[in-house]
Amino acid sequence: GAGVSQTPSNKVTEKGKYVELRCDPISGHTALYWYRQSLGQGPEFLIYFQGTGAADDSGLPNDRFFAVRPEGSVSTLKIQRTERGDSAVYLCASSPGMDSPLHFGNGTRLTVT
Amino acid sequence: AQSVTQLDSQVPVFEEAPVELRCNYSSSVSVYLFWYVQYPNQGLQLLLKYLSGSTLVKGINGFEAEFNKSQTSFHLRKPSVHISDTAEYFCAVNGGSYQLTFGKGTKLSVIP
Numbered sequence: 339g340a341g342v343s344q345t346p347s348n349k350v351t352e353k354g355k356y357v358e359l360r361c362d363p364i365s366g367h368t369a370l371y372w373y374r375q376s377l378g379q380g381p382e383f384l385i386y387f388q389g390t391g392a393a394d395d396s397g398l399p400n401d402r403f404f405a406v407r408p409e410g411s412v413s414t415l416k417i418q419r420t421e422r423g424d425s426a427v428y429l430c431a432s433s434p435g436m437d438s439p440l441h442f443g444n445g446t447r448l449t450v451t
Numbered sequence: 452a453q454s455v456t457q458l459d460s461q462v463p464v465f466e467e468a469p470v471e472l473r474c475n476y477s478s479s480v481s482v483y484l485f486w487y488v489q490y491p492n493q494g495l496q497l498l499l500k501y502l503s504g505s506t507l508v509k510g511i512n513g514f515e516a517e518f519n520k521s522q523t524s525f526h527l528r529k530p531s532v533h534i535s536d537t538a539e540y541f542c543a544v545n546g547g548s549y550q551l552t553f554g555k556g557t558k559l560s561v562i563p
Contacts, residue, residue, distance in 0.1 A: 341494075342494070371549070379555055379556075380556050381541070381553045382553070383551065386550070393549075394549070431495075439497050442495040442496070444492070444493055
């Protein structure tokens with residue numbers, strides 16, 4: 339597609355459940371990023387992939403959060419044992435390289451009840 | 452470490468009036484600076500960026516920003532706003548790494 343695609347656009351889950359959020363980056367973009375945007379805040383960095391490997395996962399808040407990018411394209415953000423505080427919009431972005439501007443998807447709005 | 456402060460959380464302005472959205476940053480290294488716009492229910496879209504060179508940067512939709520190193524500012528301006536400019540605007544800084552640090556955003560409301 340022409341842009342970064344994120345699915346689902348909305349996800350409602352119960353506290354304690356497991357969720358997966360998917361990101362399809364722009365074709366050919368080697369760099370992929372996940373950000374989290376809480377209500378009233380700017381996006382906060384979670385993790386950065388260069389190719390298949392997580393080059394920096396220092397923004398992941400705790401070990402309930404994990405992300406993969408097995409073939410260097412699609413990425414999945416996985417959240418175990420969800421908590422109400424995980425409710426936010428999860429944004430994915432991709433770029434051709436580290437020094438290039440980011441292209442963002444529309445985000446997945448996660449609501450934990 | 453770097454940080455971004457957007458001084459106004461909300462800015463109402465009448466249509467066709469000028470607007471300035473303020474952004475200040477702090478960083479211990481040279482920075483790249485960005486403004487992104489987020490329309491309702493959409494992702495972030497790059498408005499403009501400062502990487503080097505001329506301190507006055509022009510972006511899309513008639514917006515421009517000026518990098519002021521001594522004041523550590525990167526304010527966004529438009530001489531005449533339209534209803535369609537109603538959105539949330541985020542200033543962001545990149546201190547030479549891949550991580551963008553965003554401000555909390557400024558909601559611009561254009562009043563007809």
